[in-house]
Amino acid sequence: MNKQVLLAEHPSGLPTKSTWNYQTVEIPELSDGEILIKNYYISLDPAMRGWIREGKSYIEPVEVGAIMRAGTVGEVIKVNNHSKFKVGDFVCGWGGVQQYSVTNGKGFNIVDQTKAALECYLGIVGMPGMTAYFGILKVAELKKGDIVLVSGAAGAVGSLVGQIAKIKGCRVVGIAGGKTKCDYLTNELGFDAAIDYKNDNIYSGLKAHCPKGIDVFFDNVGGSILDGALTKLRMNARVVICGAISQYNTTTKPKGPSNYLSLLVNRASMKGMVVFDYQEQYPDAIKDYMKWIQAGLIKSKEDIYEGIENFNDTFLRLFSGDKIGKLILKVND
């Protein structure tokens, strides 16, 4: 039997239980050319909130009644005449929020557990890792000596952005919610400073830790944090718009950055990015990550919760901030 989570309605505001349909179905027989994957880990990403809106964004929205889209890693346990996969292969792809996926294999890739733990293929060597790597190196055009500010800094993407910038010889300041996360950034990940936006004033924090301003702001959060960061731009600063998690559940229009004219004054730029554009260069990023991991220069952390029935509660941790690093749901032993 296969437990699945389907989209029941496009939510207004934070998703609730009624956003989803939980159902258990029989696993169908495989047709010719199909494989059956037993999913172990399901990726929970802020971007998923965008996919359940009604309108099209950079990707088609999930339709009501469809299995919720999600990145997964699992194991091929049954094959009906497939050229690429065999039983026992571990694979990563778009398996959706379900315990088992039946697929023709399109969009799935075999992963090598000797190189990285299975769950890392949803994190550092998965989509968040690729986003961080290409976002900070290509979109932000990072240079040695840059002063780098990262929001959502204890998250899957932000924590890697900051560590890459440290490797490249930058001063790195992270913004995160709560003392635990801030301590994690400075004590575990080597950030130069951290600003606790839940307990400290963001402007005083920026004044204290970025007295000379910032060359790069990598933004995962939007709202008043983006507005604060804009007041500290140096000449020719680059702002990377990777996400805006503070705005994803608003029922009104998102808050635009009032201080955007700082771009004019400082000849700065604000650029959007979508990681899929860099797909052909993923192998370069993975090679660098492997090197950095082996040299002890970079750490990743997965925050793993269990049980597909806990999907909604776990998903909401993205927005409450109640997790550190990459948020993952384990749906099979």
Added chain:
Amino acid sequence: MNKQVLLAEHPSGLPTKSTWNYQTVEIPELSDGEILIKNYYISLDPAMRGWIREGKSYIEPVEVGAIMRAGTVGEVIKVNNHSKFKVGDFVCGWGGVQQYSVTNGKGFNIVDQTKAALECYLGIVGMPGMTAYFGILKVAELKKGDIVLVSGAAGAVGSLVGQIAKIKGCRVVGIAGGKTKCDYLTNELGFDAAIDYKNDNIYSGLKAHCPKGIDVFFDNVGGSILDGALTKLRMNARVVICGAISQYNTTTKPKGPSNYLSLLVNRASMKGMVVFDYQEQYPDAIKDYMKWIQAGLIKSKEDIYEGIENFNDTFLRLFSGDKIGKLILKVND
């Protein structure tokens, strides 16, 4: 005697009579190395509203009690031992809002009336012309075939931006206030279409005239026009933030662009610019403009009002939109 306009107070909201001190003083004797300039034309620019704020922007603010900063063109009528200027030279520079300027000549340049009319040195071959040229060609990285949207399109900068884009083989749509201006854009300047934001809905206008979206948005206006344009960005679009005239007189925080996440979805960029950065390349721009003017490919229009005592009323035309092209105040015959 020299009539001058001094800053009396940093205004909140629209400048009023009490923002300025009008005074008449005697012209002092020239010291060694000084020249006396009789100013004919004073440039009125949206940027001046920024200069009379309290805080520093990309340039020092005008201090209370100082002569209001402004670009000017005039004639040297007296010289006390100067190596660069002689009586009869026509010069352009920062003469300020006054009928006569006494200066050591720093920042002033001799202009050639045989090449362009005196007033053009405040327009097409002056700061607005340079802003348009480098903004659309360098900052926006204009390419042949781009769909270009310009706000403040009947203004000194916007009207040139659109015409340059036409010369470069682009489709050009302008946004301006009122039928007269819109007719001017399409009938006189060769814009492909115009949207009258005062009488038409901006979203319907964009839908009608930019059905395929836009590659470049050159923004002089900000506010809801910027927000509307952001909804029409194509992949890899470039937004140039040249100004935000709709926001300069607000007494609350400026309105940030709510739709800025369109940058993310469309991998687009938003870049600020300040024309002074291109100073060394001004001669290239002037050469191109001369060529285009002679070929009948570009037109400029100066809207000239008279009398230094009308400075405030004339200045306010920038914000009411009650002028076409480059706004100039004539202060001497």
